[in-house]
Amino acid sequence: MTTTTATRQITYGEAEREALREEMRRDPNVIIMGEDIAGAAGRPGFTDAWGGPFGSTKGLIQEFGAERVRDTPISEAGFIGAAVGAAATGMRPVADLMFIDFIGCCLDQIMNNAAKMRYMFGGKSRMPLTIMTRIGAGVGSAAQHSETLYSMLTHLPGLKVVAPSDAYTAKGLLISAIRDDDPVIVCDHKRLLGRRGPVPEEAYTWPIGKARVLKPGKDVTLVGISLMTGVCLDAAAALAKEGVDAEVIDLLSLSPLDDEAILTSVKKTQRLVVVDEDTPRCSLATDIAALVADEAFDYLAAPVKRITAPHTPVPFSRVLEQAYIPNAQRVVDTVKGIMG
Amino acid sequence: MTTTTATRQITYGEAEREALREEMRRDPNVIIMGEDIAGAAGRPGFTDAWGGPFGSTKGLIQEFGAERVRDTPISEAGFIGAAVGAAATGMRPVADLMFIDFIGCCLDQIMNNAAKMRYMFGGKSRMPLTIMTRIGAGVGSAAQHSETLYSMLTHLPGLKVVAPSDAYTAKGLLISAIRDDDPVIVCDHKRLLGRRGPVPEEAYTWPIGKARVLKPGKDVTLVGISLMTGVCLDAAAALAKEGVDAEVIDLLSLSPLDDEAILTSVKKTQRLVVVDEDTPRCSLATDIAALVADEAFDYLAAPVKRITAPHTPVPFSRVLEQAYIPNAQRVVDTVKGIMG
Amino acid sequence: MAVPERATLLWLFRTMATIRAFEERHMQEVNAGKPIGGGHSSIGEEAVPSGVCAHLTDRDFVASTHRGHGHCIAKGVDVKGMMAELLGRSTGVCRGKGGSMHIADVSKGMLGANGVVGSNLPLATGAGLTAKLRGQGQVSVSFFGDGASNQGTFHESLNLAAIWKLPVVYVCENNMYAESTPVEYSTSVKDIAQRAASYDIPGVIADGMDVLDVYEKAGRAVERARRGEGPTLLECKTYRYFGHFLADDPHRYRTKEEEDGYRARDAIATFKKRAVEGKWLTAQEMEAEEKQAYSLMEEAVRFAEDSPPPSLDDLLTDVYVSYPRSKA
Amino acid sequence: MAVPERATLLWLFRTMATIRAFEERHMQEVNAGKPIGGGHSSIGEEAVPSGVCAHLTDRDFVASTHRGHGHCIAKGVDVKGMMAELLGRSTGVCRGKGGSMHIADVSKGMLGANGVVGSNLPLATGAGLTAKLRGQGQVSVSFFGDGASNQGTFHESLNLAAIWKLPVVYVCENNMYAESTPVEYSTSVKDIAQRAASYDIPGVIADGMDVLDVYEKAGRAVERARRGEGPTLLECKTYRYFGHFLADDPHRYRTKEEEDGYRARDAIATFKKRAVEGKWLTAQEMEAEEKQAYSLMEEAVRFAEDSPPPSLDDLLTDVYVSYPRSKA
Ligand SMILES: Cc1ncc(C[n+]2csc(CCOP(=O)(O)OP(=O)(O)O)c2C)c(N)n1
Ligand SMILES: Cc1ncc(C[n+]2csc(CCOP(=O)(O)OP(=O)(O)O)c2C)c(N)n1
Numbered sequence A, B: 001m002t003t004t005t006a007t008r009q010i011t012y013g014e015a016e017r018e019a020l021r022e023e024m025r026r027d028p029n030v031i032i033m034g035e036d037i038a039g040a041a042g043r044p045g046f047t048d049a050w051g052g053p054f055g056s057t058k059g060l061i062q063e064f065g066a067e068r069v070r071d072t073p074i075s076e077a078g079f080i081g082a083a084v085g086a087a088a089t090g091m092r093p094v095a096d097l098m099f100i101d102f103i104g105c106c107l108d109q110i111m112n113n114a115a116k117m118r119y120m121f122g123g124k125s126r127m128p129l130t131i132m133t134r135i136g137a138g139v140g141s142a143a144q145h146s147e148t149l150y151s152m153l154t155h156l157p158g159l160k161v162v163a164p165s166d167a168y169t170a171k172g173l174l175i176s177a178i179r180d181d182d183p184v185i186v187c188d189h190k191r192l193l194g195r196r197g198p199v200p201e202e203a204y205t206w207p208i209g210k211a212r213v214l215k216p217g218k219d220v221t222l223v224g225i226s227l228m229t230g231v232c233l234d235a236a237a238a239l240a241k242e243g244v245d246a247e248v249i250d251l252l253s254l255s256p257l258d259d260e261a262i263l264t265s266v267k268k269t270q271r272l273v274v275v276d277e278d279t280p281r282c283s284l285a286t287d288i289a290a291l292v293a294d295e296a297f298d299y300l301a302a303p304v305k306r307i308t309a310p311h312t313p314v315p316f317s318r319v320l321e322q323a324y325i326p327n328a329q330r331v332v333d334t335v336k337g338i339m340g
Numbered sequence C, D: 001m002a003v004p005e006r007a008t009l010l011w012l013f014r015t016m017a018t019i020r021a022f023e024e025r026h027m028q029e030v031n032a033g034k035p036i037g038g039g040h041s042s043i044g045e046e047a048v049p050s051g052v053c054a055h056l057t058d059r060d061f062v063a064s065t066h067r068g069h070g071h072c073i074a075k076g077v078d079v080k081g082m083m084a085e086l087l088g089r090s091t092g093v094c095r096g097k098g099g100s101m102h103i104a105d106v107s108k109g110m111l112g113a114n115g116v117v118g119s120n121l122p123l124a125t126g127a128g129l130t131a132k133l134r135g136q137g138q139v140s141v142s143f144f145g146d147g148a149s150n151q152g153t154f155h156e157s158l159n160l161a162a163i164w165k166l167p168v169v170y171v172c173e174n175n176m177y178a179e180s181t182p183v184e185y186s187t188s189v190k191d192i193a194q195r196a197a198s199y200d201i202p203g204v205i206a207d208g209m210d211v212l213d214v215y216e217k218a219g220r221a222v223e224r225a226r227r228g229e230g231p232t233l234l235e236c237k238t239y240r241y242f243g244h245f246l247a248d249d250p251h252r253y254r255t256k257e258e259e260d261g262y263r264a265r266d267a268i269a270t271f272k273k274r275a276v277e278g279k280w281l282t283a284q285e286m287e288a289e290e291k292q293a294y295s296l297m298e299e300a301v302r303f304a305e306d307s308p309p310p311s312l313d314d315l316l317t318d319v320y321v322s323y324p325r326s327k328a
């Protein structure tokens, strides 16, 4: 399940578009809603002007029409709440939240309605809602368009949260999210959207709650999330040259967490470094560190390390932004510090 | 600094009211805004009908008038955003968010404006904003009025977050919050509001970022937050009877975190149990566990334990709600499990 | 105004009487300390859910508020299951996990009471979207208060429903107060219906103390929605006789005279009088309905009290639980 | 319409010319790949900030949008510091930490561009509250787009300002598009000014391509605010000549003819023509102003390029940093 034999290479964004198209064909209840997901809404002669701010929905309106590929006004609480209401009444909506930084405009609908209805109603309702959103720094968009922030959503019971790391997992996780009867937030790193990778043409799922080992190793476990998985792989390659055999886990699902995969790895390697672009407090990084400090305590040979962004907003200036984002060198240095 | 010699006993809620009154007298820029904080707004003959849903602002409108003790419509994004704007332009507002569960209605204003402006503007602005809000389960209010949730706010850079545990710290921390030039969220547990304790009459501050040791001990460190501090003290008393000498740390500030206090204690006791009413993922509990698993690793003699609410919404039925909230017995059992 | 047919009149009366009996009985239980957490009584406002829901079937949707018992009853939710819910029993409509502020029965199209003011308007809008996409003439109703009309969700929802011509009726229950805050303080317009102008949709005012006026105007709004002509904002002027929640003393913010004025126009009493005068229904049959409503409540309380509370296992069901694994 | 006095006319022209020169120069830098992150050009819309801010002093407040360069310039923010900010230099008005979407200068009453659509309206409302409490006749202005008028914050802010009679002018820059979305799709009313009816406040439409019309109508709104009579909603119909952001090709969603129509009414060109015809200002002095504006931009770019980037220490300043201690 950790690899694909596909040879066709497409981008992460194209893989997601394929997932959407296949699921919309498969199930007429699947609809997409968001700002400029088609573009030029209602303007005669100008269909699909944008196809989504990141092109993720390009071409879908031609096939599925404006009822199912539905541009919205700038009203995040309104249209995401409407997606929640549609999901509660039998549709299977995908809502596009352009940037995760805008979560504060619609969090009430997500946390108080989408995440809680099934529980509050004693299990007598379903909430097959998917929210796609974009995370991460590195493109010069500064403090209000560069957050990672998935830790905040992972904190909330009732939500599932995933963060694909490449085109293959992007398609598989998005299909799983759409088919899931609980609300799922899909966090796409903006710097992954254009990256190519092998993707099968047919529909397939990547199970929500399942991490994968991208590189086996015996000396230290590196857990990466989203873009940081690549940083871990780079660091592992550099470490290999210095004789350190790192195992790289690509987390993929933040909630539920694949604690088995993490614990199994750490019990073998006895060392853990979590690499997380989110800010450090009450984060995925602390979450995984705490898990291991409890359940793999007897196996640990060194302090559990976290490499994260600093506890600050994202700065604009390129030199600062680059310093903000965790990189392979920091991982290498940290690993060396605990290899003792 | 950990105790007071005051003998006068007042409730936690009264202590906060005193803090507000004293700060409003001291600084004409201090204003309070919120729903029903006076009540019967604009109705001739009916001043101060409520004095706040929890009575925290009772009597203030008589002394300071409706301009400074300002009832608001139900518009959390609007009035909390207005408090942010007022703070950016020279006022020192205290905004009342009735329950932390409503944070999703106004989070954008808090996370994108209040928390980031100082940083985004290169340090050229101040944000002396205080937000008072209520947390915690146990009063039968179910899923949308019982959340603890401070972990989510602690995650956000630029915000300070405090959670007093008694009347004394409630007054001292609220005064510190009001005088602080950064935004501070004060989380009051609804079940603490009516509890009495000794409180000095004059104004005093409890420093933000400072925990306190409420009971020294040598065998295990219990970290409590808000209502859970009392749970830790109860557990410590029960453990003492069984010969286990627990140290109880009352966290008080969630952001910034008093990591020195925690590390010093754990280096002595070699064992840590964090007791946190918030849900478990990406929480204060994991945050503190991760800190210790990194920086006090060499001192640890046992797995780092967290006792939290389960990863579910808060249930209504009393039997379920009681099972939801961490209690002293769970702490005792957990400590015994790691004393071996 | 045309008088509705007899079956409708009887339904309207029975529904109002059932709501009142339910609220009174619940209040009694709360005062006896039984369900913790209290609740928000809708006594005085019975005409609104009754007059509106008379036009709906189980296939239509309602999204409700913290003051939601009346909406549930008018939407056909089982009264015994409701009472069991409020007493936290496993036989409750939400198996005891929701309580008063989250009482729901999706199988009846009742999408839940809601503890967050203004939070239900987008939900109802989304249910309206489902209705539109399904194309089977379903309608969605949002009930919300005067206070809620100042939330941003009001604006966003009405705009969405207007541009998409969704079959939604936005029913503002203007009972003049949001907690202790008078509507003339909180709200920049005299009539909330006036705000329909911001969306180019009809804004209609009904007398919320007159079930036939509500019935008639809601009927027009529902028909418009079913015809695919889009949303309506229907403001019903009404009054809650008791405090915001059961422990609230409303005389801290309003006069006894004001209350008396509304009680003198009590929707149930007025209807009875007119029905007898107009010979629509007899006093006897209406009294029988009322008696029946109260005895139903006895039965409901007995049912609830005979039911077990949820089992501790229920704490962790109805949500995927990932962490800590099986340890909560 | 009375023609403003000569100094005002000159200020209006100079401000419009400076905004355009700034935007053009910035676009040039972006196209050369210098500042990453791009930016949102306000070319075509210069008349709006110019006509509004002509009535303000440094003691008044402005809260701005993602398309904020023009608002900054009209509010008197130093152009060199702005250019340095956009190029990420330590001499930027935000020391390089904010960038285009968060450019600000609180000392000039400029409370920041804002990257979240609709997020500035509550801020401006709060600044209006400060003004009201201070009682010194200060005024607060929120600029926002047609798209932003569908956000809940619009509704909540205007209601608050109306009930509290705050001295705020809400200026809607209706440029007919929110990204690629036409206003007639997103918005349930023909004129956004119509939404003033929801708050019982004046709703005024100005021709955003005519600086004198904006100047006159904004003047009335500002005076009303200064007199303590409360807020105004002022809709300025305008147009952005370029894409939503600099890489956006607007011909994917609008016609060349539509663009040409607006360009034919270009605010700067029209003003020049009228000023010469009316003998308010000479062509020479206006050309001198324009030249001056372009050479100021040369200077600004040079200043920026000669300035160092922030030091790495700046990453952790201007925010309390608690964790991880000094390790980031
Ligand atoms: C977002 C939010 N803010 C505040 C509250 C607290 N609260 C509960 S009911 C209520 C008043 C609601 O007034 P209205 O909408 O008029 O409904 P009514 O109670 O009169 O039926 C308030 C402020 C809440 N539940 N949710
Ligand atoms: C809350 C939020 N949603 C979406 C966006 C993405 N976005 C940035 S600008 C914009 C369009 C804004 O349109 P309008 O308010 O008309 O302003 P204009 O760009 O036309 O000046 C959108 C959707 C955002 N920045 N914030």
Ligand SMILES: [Mg+2]
Pocket (backbone or CB within 6 Å): C145, C146, C147, C173, C174, C175, C176, C177, C178, C179
């Ligand atoms: Mg009301």
Ligand SMILES: [Mg+2]
Pocket (backbone or CB within 6 Å): D145, D146, D147, D173, D174, D175, D176, D177, D178, D179
């Ligand atoms: Mg626009």
